[in-house]
Amino acid sequence: MSDVTFLSVTRSEWIKFRSVRSTVLGVIIFVVLTVGLSVLITTLIHAHWNQMGALDRLTFDPVSTSLGGISLAQFAVGVTGSLFITTEYSSGGIRSTLTAVPQRRRVVAAKLAILSGVMIVLSEIVCFVAFLIGQAVFSGMIPASTDTLSNSSDLRAVILGGVYLTMLAALGFALGLILRQSPATISTFTGLVLLVPLIIFFLPTSIQDTLTRYEPSALGRAMTATTPPDLTFGPWIATGVLALYVAVVLAVGTELFARRDA
Amino acid sequence: MLAIDHLTKRYGSTLAVDDLSFDVRPGVVTGFLGPNGSGKSTTMRIILGLDHPDKGSASIDGRPFAELGSPLREVGALLDAKAAHPGRSARNHLRALAASNQIAASRVDEVLAFAGITAVADKKVGQFSMGMCQRLGIAAAMLGDPAVLMFDEPVNGLDPEGIRWIRESFRTLADEGRTVFVSSHLMSEMALTADEIVVIGKGHFITKGTVDDLTATVHGTVFVRASDPTALAAALAARRGVATPINDGGLSVSGLTSDEVGEAAFAAGVTVYELTPQRASLEEVFMELTADSVEYGGAKLEPHA
Numbered sequence: 001m002s003d004v005t006f007l008s009v010t011r012s013e014w015i016k017f018r019s020v021r022s023t024v025l026g027v028i029i030f031v032v033l034t035v036g037l038s039v040l041i042t043t044l045i046h047a048h049w050n051q052m053g054a055l056d057r058l059t060f061d062p063v064s065t066s067l068g069g070i071s072l073a074q075f076a077v078g079v080t081g082s083l084f085i086t087t088e089y090s091s092g093g094i095r096s097t098l099t100a101v102p103q104r105r106r107v108v109a110a111k112l113a114i115l116s117g118v119m120i121v122l123s124e125i126v127c128f129v130a131f132l133i134g135q136a137v138f139s140g141m142i143p144a145s146t147d148t149l150s151n152s153s154d155l156r157a158v159i160l161g162g163v164y165l166t167m168l169a170a171l172g173f174a175l176g177l178i179l180r181q182s183p184a185t186i187s188t189f190t191g192l193v194l195l196v197p198l199i200i201f202f203l204p205t206s207i208q209d210t211l212t213r214y215e216p217s218a219l220g221r222a223m224t225a226t227t228p229p230d231l232t233f234g235p236w237i238a239t240g241v242l243a244l245y246v247a248v249v250l251a252v253g254t255e256l257f258a259r260r261d262a
Numbered sequence: 263m264l265a266i267d268h269l270t271k272r273y274g275s276t277l278a279v280d281d282l283s284f285d286v287r288p289g290v291v292t293g294f295l296g297p298n299g300s301g302k303s304t305t306m307r308i309i310l311g312l313d314h315p316d317k318g319s320a321s322i323d324g325r326p327f328a329e330l331g332s333p334l335r336e337v338g339a340l341l342d343a344k345a346a347h348p349g350r351s352a353r354n355h356l357r358a359l360a361a362s363n364q365i366a367a368s369r370v371d372e373v374l375a376f377a378g379i380t381a382v383a384d385k386k387v388g389q390f391s392m393g394m395c396q397r398l399g400i401a402a403a404m405l406g407d408p409a410v411l412m413f414d415e416p417v418n419g420l421d422p423e424g425i426r427w428i429r430e431s432f433r434t435l436a437d438e439g440r441t442v443f444v445s446s447h448l449m450s451e452m453a454l455t456a457d458e459i460v461v462i463g464k465g466h467f468i469t470k471g472t473v474d475d476l477t478a479t480v481h482g483t484v485f486v487r488a489s490d491p492t493a494l495a496a497a498l499a500a501r502r503g504v505a506t507p508i509n510d511g512g513l514s515v516s517g518l519t520s521d522e523v524g525e526a527a528f529a530a531g532v533t534v535y536e537l538t539p540q541r542a543s544l545e546e547v548f549m550e551l552t553a554d555s556v557e558y559g560g561a562k563l564e565p566h567a
Binding site for chain 1: 349
């Protein structure tokens with residue numbers, strides 16, 4: 001007989017998630033960035049369409065362009081995921097949490113359920129809104145823009161945009177389980193998404209071309225494109241590779257969380 | 263009942279707890295006494311499953327903490343450090359804890375009232391004074407109405423009114439048949455609060471007993487005032503007593519009973535004006551017991567010439 005069930009711990013984590021400013025603010029910033037940048041990017045392209053070269057116009061992907069806000073929003077979701085666990089350590093709240101729920105793997109599962117549940121719902125909504133904004137801005141003026149959600153590659157790009165953001169939130173959380181401190185976790189997350197592409201950029205071209213497709217932000221670009229850009233995986237393989245990364249980091253994080261002194 | 267069985271815990275090169283064993287029984291307030299850094303908090307953290315011991319075990323009614331079905335209903339704990347997110351209100355902190363163990367939300371209001379922090383329940387914990395944080399910790403410990411309660415340095419930061427309240431609470435909780443285990447580095451506090459005392463130093467078990475037991479283990483001194491202190495001191499020294507002059511003709515004698523001092527004076531032909539056995543205070547007992555095991559001993563500061 002146990003009163004500490006997955007459901008009860010999840011309810012507890014939900015109270016925690018919505019009762020501090022850091023998580024609520026992180027979520028608001030991510031929504032505003034994704035939608036706001038979609039408006040900004042699409043209207044700028046709309047205004048400069050006539051100055052764009054023929055090749056640019058030909059390869060223009062209106063769907064991934066309208067989802068351009070993801071490139072910044074990914075940091076907001078990563079930070080939100082990180083802080084959901086690291087603030088427990090910085091505040092000492094982890095001691096309360098674990099004396100109420102000594103089953104540590106259950107704590108991880110419940111936190112992950114709340115984080116990814118909130119993130120998948122919000123990021124899907126946000127990606128669809130961003131897509132619709134793009135459609136509204138581009139409609140009638142861009143010949144190539146015949147995109148609708150009934151087009152399967154468009155629908156896929158929009159849905160995977162939300163999946164990408166959710167997986168990055170989980171990645172931030174998993175790094176937080178390992179590193180436990182907010183600054184270390186956030187800088188590692190930022191390094192993975194922002195610096196790894198830069199480092200790869202400085203490698204010899206042959207290696208660069210092989211490695212680029214494996215770095216997280218390239219996986220994100222592959223997932224949100226209607227037709228995969230050069231040197232990236234197809235959208236489904238990219239999703240699988242990213243899921244594998246997240247799963248590995250989560251597994252290591254959970255194991256350390258369960259074994260280490262709190 | 264709490265049982266600590268051959269517990270050993272090492273942090274890097276520091277041996278925090280060294281083969282520690284003792285039991286804490288219900289119905290009394292048990293003090294857990296030791297100098298700073300003697301391993302009190304570590305022991306409590308191990309009991310709560312927060313830290314893993316290198317050797318030995320701790321159990322609550324025969325079961326390790328991790329196997330308790332409803333931890334908050336079985337063990338309530340106030341730890342020495344902060345244990346709540348500064349950006350969360352006291353009420354939400356307690357609500358989240360209650361939810362995890364399926365404790366009714368109405369219980370949150372009860373423990374807030376018990377701890378006297380209902381008025382600030384919706385304030386962020388970050389704005390709390392140390393005393394209010396302690397009260398929040400005590401409220402959290404009481405959430406599940408547990409039979410075992412552990413408090414690490416509970417009087418830290420409390421005002422005199424709060425200290426009296428918490429002492430009375432310990433008494434009431436113990437009288438209700440609960441196990442009440444309270445740590446402190448202050449002997450004087452323990453003398454007022456605890457029925458039984460477990461003394462540790464540098465992670466070692468030193469002794470366990472009632473306040474009376476402990477004071478009896480250390481021989482007190484004898485105060486004697488006599489007509490010829492020099493002759494008396496010599497006579498006492500011959501009987502292996504150590505006499506220290508304290509004030510006009512008075513000697514503080516250690517190593518001998520008052521009977522032996524009286525007999526020595528009589529044999530030396532010295533007139534005794536005053537002869538009083540001085541019982542060792544609990545503070546002195548503590549100092550003597552832990553003298554070799556003070557982790558952070560301070561040197562005397564010499565006046566600058």
